[in-house]
Amino acid sequence: MEIHLIDGTYELFRHFYAVPRARDADGREVGAVRGVLASLLGMLKGGATHVGVATDHVIESFRNAMWPGYKTGEGVDPDLLAQFPLLEEVLTAAGMVVWPMVEFEADDALASAATAAARDPKVKRVVICTPDKDLAQCVEGTRVVQLNRRTNAICDESGVIEKFGVRPESIPDYLGLVGDSADGYPGLAGWGAKSAAAVLGKFRHLEDIPHDSREWQVNASRADTLAATLVRDWELALLFRRLATLRTDVPLFDDAEQLRWKGPAAGFEAIGKRLDAAITEKTTRKGR
Secondary structure, rough: OOEEEEEEHHHHHHHOOOOOOOOOOOOOHHHHHHHHHHHHHHHOOOOOOEEEEEEOOHHHHHHHHOOOOOOOOOOOOHHHHOHHHHHHHHHHOOOOOEEEEOOOHHHHHHHHOOOOOOOOOOEEEEEEEEOOOOHHHHOOOOOEEEEEEEEEEOOOOHHHHHHHOOOOHHHHHHHHHOOOOOEEEEEOOOOHHHHHHHHHOOOHHHHHHHOOHHHOOOOOOHHHHHHHHHHHHHHHHHHHHHOOOOOOOOOOOOOOOEEEEEOOOOHHHHHHHHOOOOEEEOOOOOOO
């Protein structure tokens, strides 16, 4: 059994800026939803059997109370935001398991689903379908991997190490140092990808890094300055790591078999016809 976990938020953003706009009979923008649906039905047609889709039903989450600059729905195109409920409705009608997140984020759902599925001895492989770097913390060997559906590139544990210079369990620490602009937190001043990888590649976690840079024994440029920054901004680094650490305890399913796709639900044909009848415009949006 192979489990495919889909980042519905990423897919909706990706299609919103890639496919032509389309409006249904009520004037609602549906082009991105139609694109995601076609893409995921294509995945099922290609052989995927067990699928779960996580979405950010509400862009904000518990992390917004932890850091004021954390990502929100501000600035997101209203036509894109309005398609989240529709996406959830359409995919549910198509027979897929959908997890609309409110208190948590879609990434928390993906991490929780991956953790639960990996515990099931019947599961041969878990494929987390998103390029988001914070999901790299969930990768385990070749059994839990990431798939970028846009490029069809698979990233296993060795791929995470090659890409970031650290093991999957160090990804939250890594993001705590370098930050994540997509999620709205900056990291520590002076810490970049190379320096964070060099230090965490040796010590793995923030607590393991000696405050005396002479003990690092790595070629981290400006080591003394970086060590001083780490000492000065220690609590900030821990906060950013908490922001980057995904929850793995969100209850989603009891058995991975519950993710098996059994075909469309009643009413899907009518929804499909409505989407097919949407009037397509010739232009696409420029953006992500």
